[in-house]
Amino acid sequence: MKKVKADPKGVLTGAHYLDGDYALAEGALAAGCRFFAGYPITPSTETAERFSERIPSVGGVFIQMEDEIASIAALIGAVWGGKKAMTVTSGPGFSLMMENIGLACMMETPLVIANVQRGGPSTGLPTLTGQQDMMQVKWGSHGDYEIIALCPDSPQECFDLCIDAFNLSEIYRVPTFIMADECVGHMHEKVVIPPAEEIELVERKWFKGPKDKYLPYKPDKDMIPFMVKAGDGHRFHTTGLTHDERGYPALNAEFQEVCVRHLVEKIRMNADKIIKLEEDEIDNAEIIVISYGITSRVTTRAVQQARKAGIKVGTIRLITVWPFPEKRIKELAKKIKAFVVPEINYGQIVREVERCVEGQAPVIHIPHCGGWVHDPDEIFKAIKEASK
Amino acid sequence: MKKVKADPKGVLTGAHYLDGDYALAEGALAAGCRFFAGYPITPSTETAERFSERIPSVGGVFIQMEDEIASIAALIGAVWGGKKAMTVTSGPGFSLMMENIGLACMMETPLVIANVQRGGPSTGLPTLTGQQDMMQVKWGSHGDYEIIALCPDSPQECFDLCIDAFNLSEIYRVPTFIMADECVGHMHEKVVIPPAEEIELVERKWFKGPKDKYLPYKPDKDMIPFMVKAGDGHRFHTTGLTHDERGYPALNAEFQEVCVRHLVEKIRMNADKIIKLEEDEIDNAEIIVISYGITSRVTTRAVQQARKAGIKVGTIRLITVWPFPEKRIKELAKKIKAFVVPEINYGQIVREVERCVEGQAPVIHIPHCGGWVHDPDEIFKAIKEASK
Amino acid sequence: MKEEDHLEEKNPMEDLLRMDRIPHIWCPGCGIGTVVTSFAEALRKSKIDLDKTAIVSGIGCTGRVAGYVKLDSFHTTHGRAIPFATGLKLANPELKVIVFSGDGDIAGIGGNHFIHAARRNMDMIVICVNNFNYAMTGGQVAATTPTTANASTAPYGNYEYSFSLPYLAEASGATYVARWTALHLRRVAKSMQEALGKRGFSFIEVITPCVTLYARRNRLGDGLNLMKYYYEKSEIQHGADTRTVDISYQGKLIVGKFVDKEKPTFLDCMNEHLGKVLGDKYKSYGVSHE
Amino acid sequence: MKEEDHLEEKNPMEDLLRMDRIPHIWCPGCGIGTVVTSFAEALRKSKIDLDKTAIVSGIGCTGRVAGYVKLDSFHTTHGRAIPFATGLKLANPELKVIVFSGDGDIAGIGGNHFIHAARRNMDMIVICVNNFNYAMTGGQVAATTPTTANASTAPYGNYEYSFSLPYLAEASGATYVARWTALHLRRVAKSMQEALGKRGFSFIEVITPCVTLYARRNRLGDGLNLMKYYYEKSEIQHGADTRTVDISYQGKLIVGKFVDKEKPTFLDCMNEHLGKVLGDKYKSYGVSHE
Amino acid sequence: MVYFGDLKEKKGKIHIDKDRCKGCKFCVEYCPKDVLEMSEEFNVKGYHPPFIKNEDDCLYCQLCETICPEFAIFVTLKKEEEEGEKGESRS
Amino acid sequence: MVYFGDLKEKKGKIHIDKDRCKGCKFCVEYCPKDVLEMSEEFNVKGYHPPFIKNEDDCLYCQLCETICPEFAIFVTLKKEEEEGEKGESRS
Amino acid sequence: MSEIRFSGFGGQGIIRCGLIAGKALSLFDNKQATMTQSFGPEARGSACSSQLVVSDDRVLYPYISAPEILISMSQEAYEKYEPELRDDGILLIDKDLVKSKPSRGKIKTYSVPSTRFAEELGNRIIANLVMLGFFTAITRIVSPEAMKKALPGLVPGRFLELNKKAFDKGYEYGKKILTEEKKPKKK
Amino acid sequence: MSEIRFSGFGGQGIIRCGLIAGKALSLFDNKQATMTQSFGPEARGSACSSQLVVSDDRVLYPYISAPEILISMSQEAYEKYEPELRDDGILLIDKDLVKSKPSRGKIKTYSVPSTRFAEELGNRIIANLVMLGFFTAITRIVSPEAMKKALPGLVPGRFLELNKKAFDKGYEYGKKILTEEKKPKKK
């Protein structure tokens, strides 16, 4: 993994007052993203707007495509053309992208997709918040695959995680998702953008060997195959079909096993390296509250209340939601009295928690329909209840 | 729920030698489906082909749309136009349908979608079998919703479950899915189609009240709102936005809670009525093998072997996969030594099993990459291992 | 309620609009409401059975039209109004089906459905409010935004070519094609009325001011200014060759009825063809046998 | 290996095709291979840098072309070759990008991308093998299937109207439009060569026999018969008005180069426009500064 | 609150629902007889609705009705005259 | 196994990779000089490949090369003559 | 922690008020300020508002429930939001556009002819800046220096000076009112 | 339980063989027969096959692994599938199209000039029916009556009689061979 410093051209060093959407655009530019294809959709459009405004002076392309399918297809093309690329969307557009997200996985194409979640299903609540696409990001395309998904809890983290997302996508050659929510996407807060030289980026894993020896799907020692870009004389092939290491179609169960198991395992086996959690007062906690995105901020308020009330509460903030931190939850399940899981949906990530807890402790879900955030009191009450 | 007999016009009574795809078409025709919009995709196309051949003499419409998105959109329109409607597809097309599956859920539109699963992700193995879209069918569209999904294990069951699917979709006003697999879809076997008078259908829950009093989203006692069709003078409105009982947009958390909770609860609270399982020798089983679709047939062979070897194995065949039979699995988990879950994917429904088992017994997954079915020996070995 | 008492006669719109949903969401000075009144006039004048008339919209400011018109009305997903309407029409052929939506909805994301429905000569009327941008989402550039015009995702001006929708419609197979500006009130209504009286795929483009976004960003004044502006830039050329009617930023707007021809619809073709091939075994679909 | 020894010179296709993947999957008598040889000839004659040439296909029999051509080659998803190619081209403007795919892929599911890429005058060549059906999936009806022709989902004959792709391409903005049959070997190659030498959105439709499905179902004989048949039905009309070139089942096939004009491409427009608006601050994109 | 012009016996009557108005001035500007004028007063939404300046001149052409994007004006006719193509001059 | 015609010194040489052939007859049918003919023999795939009947007549126009959908025939030229538009009569 | 709501109708620059104050607090006054706003069709042409939650520490709950400061620049906004104002809150209104009811609890109401002042300065559009100046003076929650530093980038460059002038106008007016408020006490 | 594979090249009606036999067994001979086939581009223009698993009970494993009966109508198919035939299996080949190697184990090989017979009957296309008749006679796994009953719907109506004739031709030829096979024993 080759690390390089960010190109100062894209880095708007300094303190800014930005919303999460804008911060995503700045994060992308700082991470070296030079291609953005997108289609407007509330509440993610501001990212596209800012990118379109900033890119001419940075050097790169913004294109508004005819729909979200075209956007993600163009993204994959652009990455194979040598650029770092990103798109943003929200629920309906995200659903439309599903087929080509599968293509990106199959072609092992590093790229970043942000979903600024709003209330669903369908058109739902276009301008109001939700965390209802958390399972979709893992399961929304057909077939077996694994992806990485991160959840920012503030505009600052939109910036920071956007850089992380680009880095992770390059390290693992996998589409990486920023699962923001409308609340974070549309809130303005202070965002500090460091100087370019303090931003560490992972360079694409360029193939440096002889032109005719390139095998786009031959795993390197670290499981990850090398990449090239079109136009460099490798005359390579890639396909969405099950393929061999040359990228040629190989349509039988034997190659399926090699090809698809690889897609799954490169993430599963590196989960420990990928996963980033923020834990607080876990050590002698009786109750652990697990949350992500905006909900984790609201949770903090409830937890402060609970601690004041003498309850031993720890928190885990899932910065990485996928791969899910199975190991850590399993480990903690043995020591803990109960888990409390608030999320803005009718039960998504809580199912993963339940699965990993394996009945060792009750798991209390606090659902929210979307359109607003939890009332901290509600979370506090659940914590109190759980601690009894 | 009003039950009626099938219209003999659509029922090809008799014994036939059909593949699963054809049987789906016959099931649909028998169930009174008179509108089919689809887009070709292996291995599901034969259903469309047969429907297109049969429908002119039955009376109805077949239309090949420009893509899968148009197909599902046309379906929803056709249902609101008063017809029973169906489409079939496979992975890539299924992914494209995700957005409008959400619309169907939100508009509470009864319709049937069959996914004849092939190996994925992406274009994957177009002509070979898989069971890799089992989580997608539940989670593939954005937002919170619930659907019903059934898994046939033979052409005969393709026919039978197609009728069940239409009935369930009408009872609960919910898109209902037939999650077949290429193996079942493409295998020819004997299919017995009963006489029309032996086929019981659920009539659409037609609204019979005064024209201007129709409320498309006012739940009846059984939670399910009445339906009408366009052209009957009700002048109603429906939308994919969060809405009130008139179907008018109501864009805030309060209505989101009413509207979306309803979508989720009408299925969750009726799960016991919906779920159909086939259990065998459960009572004093030590090991239970849970499977569905073609895998359950292969499993039976392994189980026969195991029983011969003196192992007490029971089986559960998930005819309904969604809603998942949580209650039953939880109940059994307490009594059982281990669960074995073979499926043609890298771990999908097994996660539900794990979640419900709550650590009460080990859950042994037997993954298969797709492109073929399990070797029964492999399943047998897992059973033997589990029984130790 | 009390106010109503003062009215000696009721607003004729009341039969046609969902007055319980008024005020609508459109901005002050937005032209969409005006296109709706023209549509209401057309509905009234055409004397068609409103109980057998359905309206389908996609998503967008214009997409909200279905929600305000008191017909069987469907507010679908972005870009999918046309295939939804296709299903609706085919399921119940006695319906008159109108798709009423925005330029982004119909020619942006929905472009493929648009050309295929036109190709099939699917019996429906597509009314496209062209406000030269994606309004609902905040004024992004569209496939119809004239070159050099400003938009939120074309902050330095649009550098893409734009579609000429009448040309595209005709090339795809539409049998009725007209374009007006919203201020051509009666002509808009008349085109709609003509289309309501016809069978086949009809397309009516109405150039309409988006005051809040397009006008503001391009400093084109308020709704009134823009209404006037479009009207004044317009030049009626009935029967104009659709290849010549493309729109440039500050240029002339050619309006009029460009195409009006007869051609069997999808269902006509289906019934005729299957009848021919299958003979008496085949019963025409959608033609009342009962 | 031994056989190779007998060859005094190597097959000139070897530089252009992935010989390690031959035999290809196409049926005996299928015309797609022939279109590929014409393409190879065009590549060779145009003398462009093959290392800077990329080919993108969707899914279908024709979609497999990308897999056999020894260029940077992409076998994408059904209908999405054009937006994929758009991203590829924009990311690396020094590439010549060719989309090579089927009629269903380009004009069926991919129709919207087709018209939008043409509208933008995206610099790429779209070669569409029109075999009048969805071959890969077993011969279903397509938007190009001539009326009355048989297909697996039109078992009594097709009753839909079909697209005239050159007309659609021109109406959408294509700057080069040609149609040939596969048997017009050298003319196909020449059109391809012309397009390779041009900038902008070029569209070449090649009417090609699908022997296994379309020919068999319509009793049109074998590949040879159909090759001949299309050729004989064709009539060269260079510069024909694209409004007049639609295809009927057993009718005349008008072929030729219909459109060939110059117009700035998407990137030209972007660079020119941003340069004008932003002045020296703006550095032309894709033009080598380094 | 509904506002309407004075009720002298005429061929018809102009009805203005002034609280529906969003003050776009379309009606005032395009009334062929200059019957309407914007008032100084604010409605509940804070807009200036039009008022009827001189109903005597009114042609009852209904153009104001058709142009009003808020469905805030309508014109009722004594006899059924809606069929004609009045106001065509404007369209 | 690669088959090629007799090797008399000519302007060029026709090469037929007969095991690649799928017997479509395109080459035989469209050779302007009737140089090729289908053989009776089967290739490994079970198809009849063409053979060179009379290379003397061959124009080395490469039409057979361009028409063969299986890339099974190619023609090499002694001098670099590929540039011309030979066989155009056919196209 | 404080909760502040700016309200009025679309086109008055209400969102910008929130942005300027939020930026000033966050970047130049060492506070943490989270600004949110209502989006969506509902927000069009009717009451429009932006909200600020201000804190020394991280803002955890992003929305406001019971603001202690309400700024209303239209009657409709006033009617809609006044009820949620805390009993001990501060209400700032445009003198000419809002007619306030007798205040409840310990609510203190201050009014400024912001639109009129703006018109006097040559452009209605800067009424929001007058209001911001007034707000700065009355509430003292943010420093006037920070507010002025926040302006570049949030108001068009060529109007920067005019905006500052408007701000000063409002600020001075607020100062005066406060002094006057104190005066009576002397009496 | 038996596993049967029909094989040949595309266009020979190999799939139809599986369909006819499967239908005959399932609908008229009281067996359970599951027919599968290879789809996909790979199946084009090269070896083509259909498989039958036949059982008195429900077929559980749908694919075949070691067929006891292999029918090959092309050399390529023969080469590809012969190795999987059971040591005690039966091999049926087209006499003119397939050159078989010396048979291994207890495999019994029977050949019929099915294509030649079909040509004699007027159409190569019915070679598969000749083979089916032959198969019926030799293997006795399915009754000839069932096979004939299975034909309608699976062969074009106007060719039904011709197909039956072809079937009979193959069937008689098979019978004869079997009788002859017995004869030598007498010797």
Ligand SMILES: Cc1ncc(C[n+]2csc(CCOP(=O)(O)OP(=O)(O)O)c2C)c(N)n1
């Ligand atoms: C799949 C999807 N993508 C994007 C959106 C967001 N969206 C809603 S309306 C709209 C644009 C509407 O533009 P247009 O159709 O021109 O209507 P207008 O608002 O201009 O009347 C978009 C992009 C969506 N709802 N669904």
Ligand SMILES: Cc1ncc(C[n+]2csc(CCOP(=O)(O)OP(=O)(O)O)c2C)c(N)n1
């Ligand atoms: C989303 C999606 N829908 C459907 C398919 C199935 N599919 C594969 S190829 C094809 C049609 C190809 O037709 P065409 O583009 O005309 O190519 P041809 O095979 O005729 O050369 C279809 C429908 C798919 N792969 N993906």
Ligand code: SF4
């Ligand atoms: S944003 Fe534009 S199109 Fe939408 S309602 Fe306002 S003025 Fe009309």
Ligand code: SF4
């Ligand atoms: S199916 Fe048709 S198009 Fe496909 S390879 Fe065969 S002949 Fe060619």
Ligand code: SF4
């Ligand atoms: S009816 Fe005609 S003349 Fe009378 S006020 Fe309305 S627009 Fe003016």
Ligand code: SF4
């Ligand atoms: S047209 Fe309607 S909304 Fe506009 S000013 Fe007149 S009454 Fe008011």
Ligand code: SF4
């Ligand atoms: S090169 Fe020309 S003349 Fe010679 S064999 Fe080939 S086609 Fe015939």
Ligand code: SF4
């Ligand atoms: S053209 Fe090629 S494949 Fe066809 S017969 Fe000639 S050599 Fe064989």
Ligand SMILES: [Mg+2]
């Ligand atoms: Mg628009």
Ligand SMILES: [Mg+2]
């Ligand atoms: Mg095709």
